Amino acid sequence: MPFSSFQPTLEYAKNLDEQDILASFRQEFYLKEDSIYMDGNSLGLLSKRAERTLLEVVNDWKNLGIDGWSSGKHPWFTLSENLGKKLAPLIGASAEEVIVTGSTTVNLHQLLSTFYHPKGTRTKILADELNFPSDIYAIQSQLRTHGYDPETHLIRVKSRDGRFLYTEDIIELMTEDIAIMILPTVLYRSGQILDMKTLTKEAHKRGILVGFDACHSIGAIPHLFNKWDIDFAYWCNYKHLNGGPGAVGGLYVNHKHLGTSPGLAGWFSSNKEKQFDMEHTLTPADTASAYQIGTPHLLSLAPLIGSLEIFHEAGIEKIREKSVAMTDYLIKLVNHYLLPFSFTMGSPENANERGGHLSLEHKEAARICKSLKEYSIIPDFRSPNIIRLAPVALYTSYEEIWNVVQTLKEIMQKEHYKQYKNEREIIA
Numbered sequence: 001m002p003f004s005s006f007q008p009t010l011e012y013a014k015n016l017d018e019q020d021i022l023a024s025f026r027q028e029f030y031l032k033e034d035s036i037y038m039d040g041n042s043l044g045l046l047s048k049r050a051e052r053t054l055l056e057v058v059n060d061w062k063n064l065g066i067d068g069w070s071s072g073k074h075p076w077f078t079l080s081e082n083l084g085k086k087l088a089p090l091i092g093a094s095a096e097e098v099i100v101t102g103s104t105t106v107n108l109h110q111l112l113s114t115f116y117h118p119k120g121t122r123t124k125i126l127a128d129e130l131n132f133p134s135d136i137y138a139i140q141s142q143l144r145t146h147g148y149d150p151e152t153h154l155i156r157v158k159s160r161d162g163r164f165l166y167t168e169d170i171i172e173l174m175t176e177d178i179a180i181m182i183l184p185t186v187l188y189r190s191g192q193i194l195d196m197k198t199l200t201k202e203a204h205k206r207g208i209l210v211g212f213d214a215c216h217s218i219g220a221i222p223h224l225f226n227k228w229d230i231d232f233a234y235w236c237n238y239k240h241l242n243g244g245p246g247a248v249g250g251l252y253v254n255h256k257h258l259g260t261s262p263g264l265a266g267w268f269s270s271n272k273e274k275q276f277d278m279e280h281t282l283t284p285a286d287t288a289s290a291y292q293i294g295t296p297h298l299l300s301l302a303p304l305i306g307s308l309e310i311f312h313e314a315g316i317e318k319i320r321e322k323s324v325a326m327t328d329y330l331i332k333l334v335n336h337y338l339l340p341f342s343f344t345m346g347s348p349e350n351a352n353e354r355g356g357h358l359s360l361e362h363k364e365a366a367r368i369c370k371s372l373k374e375y376s377i378i379p380d381f382r383s384p385n386i387i388r389l390a391p392v393a394l395y396t397s398y399e400e401i402w403n404v405v406q407t408l409k410e411i412m413q414k415e416h417y418k419q420y421k422n423e424r425e426i427i428a
């Protein structure tokens with residue numbers, strides 16, 4: 001990068017903003033004046049383009065009624081496939097391998113219903129103890145459906161430090177009784193990126209299928225799912241992809257598995273030519289389209305049309321480059337200004353192992369987050385001691401990052417956080 005070496009000054013932050021080649025995308029988003037949004041890793045902000053495409057779909061409904069399925073600006077019948085095609089480059093897949101459908105958890109159920117076929121002694125599922133609870137609940141319920149006890153059949157890789165997973169610890173648990181391994185691409189708390197390529201290679205050597213939850217990486221880092229030979233993946237589109245609350249999610253199935261009968265079938269699993277024949281024998285699509293179940297939630301798909309346009313224009317490589325520069329910068333500011341206040345960095349130091357957010361640990365984290373909100377800075381809190389901060393490449397400025405750290409310093413110096421209880425809200 002053409003920047004001079006780090007200085008902890010506001011002037012330096014402004015200088016970084018001036019040199020930022022993605023800076024113009026900021027004006028595409030609805031940002032609240034006098035407020036700094038650092039929670040795009042949980043729910044991304046609305047862009048004007050996402051709003052526009054949502055209104056276009058509403059308009060087609062208004063003007064065309066049922067004909068919106070086949071005509072109008074974004075014909076509904078093929079919208080999930082079209083969005084899959086637009087999303088495919090973000091994960092290093094081909095169009096036929098991706099479909100925008102369901103939600104993270106529903107898609108995991110679909111993929112396990114499709115690919116988890118316990119045979120002989122190969123009956124267990126390998127996951128990790130840092131995984132998001134919804135994935136674990138889904139795996140446990142799938143095991144129960146197959147008549148297995150999750151206590152014995154869900155194997156969870158332990159974390160040595162409560163923050164990170166170590167590749168060798170995961171490989172050690174890839175034993176002959178494991179049928180499928182389900183891991184996150186990026187851990188939701190620490191932001192650690194797992195070594196997907198090595199893990200997939202090692203699992204395949206041992207006859208284990210590999211599925212990844214890409215919720216915290218999609219739209220933040222580039223992926224090469226196809227090249228790494230990952231069997232399947234699933235994610236939500238409401239975080240870094242800014243698809244809106246409850247946005248329809250996505251799934252990827254490697255081309256070598258296309259044609260596998262969907263475990264959870266419905267009429268949208270159908271080959272599109274045949275769907276309206278209304279036969280009682282399903283002819284599934286020969287693409288990832290087969291893993292849809294029912295009618296797409298059009299109004300929760302529509303914002304993604306506009307949102308993905310922005311990703312194509314900005315380019316995921318450039319987004320990643322800026323994201324790394326911003327998390328590096330935030331770490332440097334934390335080290336400069338906040339070390340006297342007992343904060344610990346809970347994210348990887350090495351930028352190549354770090355996703356789009358940082359996890360700042362403090363024993364007073366819950367009330368520090370409440371205090372930040374009082375100062376109009378939006379972080380999120382993850383129990384018991386994590387302040388998650390996501391500088392988002394498309395809409396966060398370096399000056400805002402500088403201001404976040406100055407505010408944290410003030411909150412700690414003035415002990416502003418002490419007026420709140422150190423416990424989480426209902427929605428943390």
Ligand SMILES: Cc1ncc(COP(=O)(O)O)c(C=O)c1O
Nearest residue numbers: 103104105132134188213215236
């Ligand atoms: C890693 C991960 N998996 C699963 C989920 C749950 O996804 P959903 O509610 O979209 O099914 C989330 C977030 O909510 C998540 O961060």
Ligand SMILES: Nc1c(O)cccc1C(=O)C[C@H](N)C(=O)O
Nearest residue numbers: 041042043132188189215382427
């Ligand atoms: N999906 C969420 C929701 O409906 C409400 C509040 C937060 C969320 C989230 O996505 C949380 C997120 N998965 C996390 O990483 O913690």
